[in-house]
Amino acid sequence: xxxxxxxxxxxxxxxxxxxxxxxxxxxxxxxxxxxxxxxxxxxxxxxxxxxxxxxxxxxxxxxxxxxxxxxxxxxxxxxxxxxxxxxxxxxxxxxxxxxxxxxxxxxxxxxxxxxxxxxxxxxxxxxxxxxxxxxxxxxxxxxxxxxxxxxxxxxxxxxxxxxxxxxxxxxxxxxxxxxxxxxxxxxxxxxxxxxxxxxxxxxxxxxxxxxxxxxxxxxxxxxxxxxxxxxxxxxxxxxxxxxxxxxxxxxxxxxxxxxxxxxxxxxxxxxxxxxxxxxxxxxxxxxxxxxxxxxxxxxxxxxxxxxxxxxxxxxxxxx
Amino acid sequence: xxxxxxxxxxxxxxxxxxxxxxxxxxxxxxxxxxxxxxxxxxxxxxxxxxxxxxxxxxxxxxxxxxxxxxxxxxxxxxxxxxxxxxxxxxxxxxxxxxxxxxxxxxxxxxxxxxxxxxxxxxxxxxxxxxxxxxxxxxxxxxxxxxxxxxxxxxxxxxxxxxxxxxxxxxxxxxxxxxxxxxxxxxxxxxxxxxxxxxxxxxxxxxxxxxxxxxxxxxxxxxxxxxxxxxxxxxxxxxxxxxxxxxxxxxxxxxxxxxxxxxxxxxxxxxxxxxxxxxxxxxxxxxxxxxxxxxxxxxxxxxxxxxxxxxxxxxxxxxx
Numbered sequence: 172x173x174x175x176x177x178x179x180x181x182x183x184x185x186x187x188x189x190x191x192x193x194x195x196x197x198x199x200x201x202x203x204x205x206x207x208x209x210x211x212x213x214x215x216x217x218x219x220x221x222x223x224x225x226x227x228x229x230x231x232x233x234x235x236x237x238x239x240x241x242x243x244x245x246x247x248x249x250x251x252x253x254x255x256x257x258x259x260x261x262x263x264x265x266x267x268x269x270x271x272x273x274x275x276x277x278x279x280x281x282x283x284x285x286x287x288x289x290x291x292x293x294x295x296x297x298x299x300x301x302x303x304x305x306x307x308x309x310x311x312x313x314x315x316x317x318x319x320x321x322x323x324x325x326x327x328x329x330x331x332x333x334x335x336x337x338x339x340x341x342x343x344x345x346x347x348x349x350x351x352x353x354x355x356x357x358x359x360x361x362x363x364x365x366x367x368x369x370x371x372x373x374x375x376x377x378x379x380x381x382x383x384x385x386x387x388x389x390x391x392x393x394x395x396x397x398x399x400x401x402x403x404x405x406x407x408x409x410x411x412x413x414x415x416x417x418x419x420x421x422x423x424x425x426x427x428x429x430x431x432x433x434x435x436x437x438x439x440x441x442x443x444x445x446x447x448x449x450x451x452x453x454x455x456x457x458x459x460x461x462x463x464x465x466x467x468x469x470x471x472x473x474x475x476x477x478x479x480x481x482x483x484x485x486x487x488x489x490x
Numbered sequence: 491x492x493x494x495x496x497x498x499x500x501x502x503x504x505x506x507x508x509x510x511x512x513x514x515x516x517x518x519x520x521x522x523x524x525x526x527x528x529x530x531x532x533x534x535x536x537x538x539x540x541x542x543x544x545x546x547x548x549x550x551x552x553x554x555x556x557x558x559x560x561x562x563x564x565x566x567x568x569x570x571x572x573x574x575x576x577x578x579x580x581x582x583x584x585x586x587x588x589x590x591x592x593x594x595x596x597x598x599x600x601x602x603x604x605x606x607x608x609x610x611x612x613x614x615x616x617x618x619x620x621x622x623x624x625x626x627x628x629x630x631x632x633x634x635x636x637x638x639x640x641x642x643x644x645x646x647x648x649x650x651x652x653x654x655x656x657x658x659x660x661x662x663x664x665x666x667x668x669x670x671x672x673x674x675x676x677x678x679x680x681x682x683x684x685x686x687x688x689x690x691x692x693x694x695x696x697x698x699x700x701x702x703x704x705x706x707x708x709x710x711x712x713x714x715x716x717x718x719x720x721x722x723x724x725x726x727x728x729x730x731x732x733x734x735x736x737x738x739x740x741x742x743x744x745x746x747x748x749x750x751x752x753x754x755x756x757x758x759x760x761x762x763x764x765x766x767x768x769x770x771x772x773x774x775x776x777x778x779x780x781x782x783x784x785x786x787x788x789x790x791x792x793x794x795x796x797x798x799x800x801x802x803x804x805x806x807x808x809x
Contacts, residue, residue, distance in 0.1 A: 188567055189574055190555065190662040195751055195771025236509065236808045244805040248507055253798025255508055262785070262792045343509040344808065432514055450769070451786070452514025466581070466785035467770070473581045479572025486563040489555045489663065
């Protein structure tokens with residue numbers, strides 16, 4: 172991070188026409204933005220939402236309320252502008268890019284062994300890195316993939332322990348016997364891959380998916396490219412958690428846009444030490460929560476850059 | 491409320507390309523918006539932030555960290571575009587109107603008797619009602635007035651009981667002996683006016699201020715004019731609480747944009763049964779939290795109106 176830019180933000184914040192600290196989290200967001208964009212004042216002219224899509228072999232086990240065909244069908248919906256994230260990007264004046272990762276070839280069923288081979292996982296990560304193009308100044312990361320809250324739960328369970336049930340939730344809306352099936356799949360996945368998961372990246376390969384590996388790659392590339400990141404819900408955060416498990420500072424350039432109603436997300440955020448910007452009961456994925464949070468980050472930057480100082484406005488300071 | 495418009499929103503929400511309920515609170519916001527705008531689909535083309543400003547006799551007792559001169563000085567800052575709310579309105583593409591209520595003549599010191607006479611209080615309410623002009627489709631209500639968290643605490647204490655200390659907080663940043671002075675002023679205000687406070691509107695007259703009376707008036711007029719309202723922080727919500735105390739349904743057309751770091755606000759929201767849209771540690775007033783929340787309401791309306799249905803997008807439903 173650029174500590175000089177951060178220090179400039181802290182110094183200017185003190186001069187602006189408001190009681191000290193009165194903009195609350197908007198002030199710390201501005202400091203974070205300055206540090207990770209590496210400039211002062213920070214600004215957001217070209218925010219982008221990136222959605223990675225992948226298919227999961229485990230979906231065949233009935234872990235989702237929706238058929239795996241929906242992943243591909245939603246690509247057409249994104250392209251036609253009909254999904255929630257399209258409307259949210261329009262509202263936030265953000266670009267949207269959707270990247271498909273070989274949807275015709277799902278990952279292997281990870282209850283039987285690794286989801287991905289080494290080369291395939293590395294390729295997905297590299298693909299995600301390439302999505303961080305020049306000129307983006309805030310990146311919201313999301314995903315689409317039927318079955319991927321099962322992968323997220325398996326990753327969280329393997330990385331942070333507890334029981335499978337601690338990390339499994341309804342996802343798109345499973346309940347009753349289907350929820351038990353999902354929990355059993357997570358247990359089986361962690362058991363089947365235990366020996367192979369010798370480090371966090373091997374865990375990603377065994378229990379993740381192409382879109383989750385791409386998100387991990389994008390987070391890494393964003394840090395190198397000085398692009399602050401907003402993470403979306405449970406699946407995106409589980410992908411990010413792989414990096415956190417490897418290095419507890421790896422997500423310092425990331426904030427979490429929204430706390431999902433998927434119960435594992437709140438638990439996961441606590442492990443990562445992340446306080447989400449929004450908490451509105453959403454549980455959709457596709458970058459929706461991260462995109463909505465762009466408004467908060469934009470507002471923070473706008474206040475910091477545009478407000479008058481006490482001296483400029485000739486407003487009296489504390490009595 | 492227009493229950494037919496609300497029912498149309500509920501019906502359409504079920505058809506959109508997302509798992510049922512996956513947009514969480516955005517879905518209930520859309521239903522609320524349809525019901526109180528009285529149309530389906532609801533939309534937000536002309537949001538407006540209105541800030542009322544007033545001065546308080548009690549400010550002379552040293553209850554604020556800032557001198558009372560700041561209220562007037564901030565009017566120039568608003569006009570020049572230098573305050574936080576100016577930047578927030580620009581970010582949200584919302585109009586901003588600031589109305590001064592006779593700043594040269596503060597209310598009477600309410601530790602000695604009523605803050606306002608009957609005619610002055612009624613005039614301030616009427617002034618607030620007139621600010622709700624034709625064509626506004628979402629109204630964010632805020633205030634500016636050195637000393638007004640003291641008035642807010644006094645109103646909350648009188649309306650909802652407890653102790654003065656339950657409702658008093660740092661406001662612009664008082665602590666130690668000044669905080670004790672503020673708490674004592676609230677206790678004295680409630681004691682001095684006890685006999686006169688025979689109903690909630692008399693309580694407003696005794697313990698409120700011109701800008702708070704104007705907010706109460708604006709909330710009433712907005713309901714009649716089918717304009718949904720976003721309330722700001724502690725002072726604005728305390729003004730709204732007067733209406734709630736008179737009729738527990740009086741704020742059904744209002745949502746609270748943000749939970750202030752001022753501790754009395756969370757307590758007050760619990761009494762009103764209001765769940766704030768945002769919780770970002772802000773404590774600035776001037777409509778800042780309500781204006782920031784415009785982004786959430788806009789996003790909700792945009793998703794509802796713009797998303798494709800499962801049938802339109804040819805996306806499979808639950809398996």
